[in-house]
Amino acid sequence: MSSEMAHAATEVAHEAAHTSGDYIKHHLQNLTYGQLPDGTWGIAHSAAEAKAMGFWALNLDTFFMSLLLGAIFLFVFRHVAKTIVSGTPGSLQNFCEWAIEFIDTSVRGSFSSKNNMVAPLALTIFFWVFMMNLMDLIPIDWVPLMMSALGVPFFKVVPSTDPNATFGMAIGVFLLVLYYSVKMKGFGGFMGELTLQPFGKWGMPVNFLLEGVNLIAKPISLALRLFGNMYAGEMIFILIALMGGAWAGFSLGGVTLFGSQILLSLGWAIFHILIVTLQAFIFMTLTVVYLDMAHQEHH
């Protein structure tokens, strides 16, 4: 274990991390800004400190990465929207048009009512989530090492591995579902939907329990699916990276581990391209489906 420790120590040089456990913990810790135990405001330097900050703390890495990625997405699309011509498109415009037609087609496929907000919502979700997920393909140690060289103790570069980001979006979607349910069916209609089925009015408490769980399950499953997939993917990258940590000197075992790390990282990264895209698409599609359900009357 001493060789592992030595490697892990070099990778997280600015932290007092000396075991593979510490290495993993370091990679899973957000850069949290909040009130420190001594009463001043600042950045937490350990997981315990971050936890002690309570609710009123901000994960700076999640916040800035998601802001940056969303801004890049909107900047590119806004640039195209400003310079768009209805004649022959350039390659960037062509890409954006392709993306928009792709989103438009899938929204039309699963959303039957008329709402001008749903398609742009789907576009935003797909590209934002896709870009956040895509950060997972950056080699796992690059950003934390770079950041620690700049004196930043932690940096999780994939915002969708932070439940705050996924729940933030899922709650946004949930609020829209509630809003359109009430708007389309009226408050009474929505309540009726929650309490009068599937067992008729005599089974009201049971109905409410079932439908309530059904309703609450939507945002929770939406958030946890994305978070779980990305978190697990990240975890596997970390574990693969740890294999190389066992490499020390040219022993047979060490070289094998080092080679395995390269091959496994490559394989997992290629497979992860699929997951990254798929999860973004699933998040988008489910959002559209939930909103479609909110727009439809159930009888």
Add this chain to the structure above:
Amino acid sequence: MNINATLLAQLIMFALFVWFCMKFVWTPIVAALDERKKQIADGLADAERAKQDLELASRRSAEILREAKEKAGEIIGNSEKRASEIVEESKTQAKIEGDRIIAGAKAEIDQEVFRAKEQLRTQVSAIALAGAGKILGREIDAKAHNDLLDKLVAEI
């Protein structure tokens, strides 16, 4: 891994992104796409119309060509007829003119003959008188024998 105010920040950020995307990205791009769709549809309709126009024009030009040919044929026929008419006419005219010339010449000849006859008759009568005078040995009084002479002239 802690749930904290980042959740709210992400929620607000999400809402702002969606709003921006809807207002400044989706609407103009979709408008441009619709416009292109319309342009293409218009272009296709124009092409279809042009094709119809072309067909119409070619049909019309064929008709005009046919008419022109017909007219040209007619004109050629007319002119041939007229030409033969003119030839006929001039032939007739020439014949008439010839006949007239011939008749004139004949009349002149007749006149000439008549005149010559007259002259001849007068001369003959004179010769006869002279002969008779010689025979009778004396001069015949022209006045006294005028009746005789006239009778003679008439007989010749």
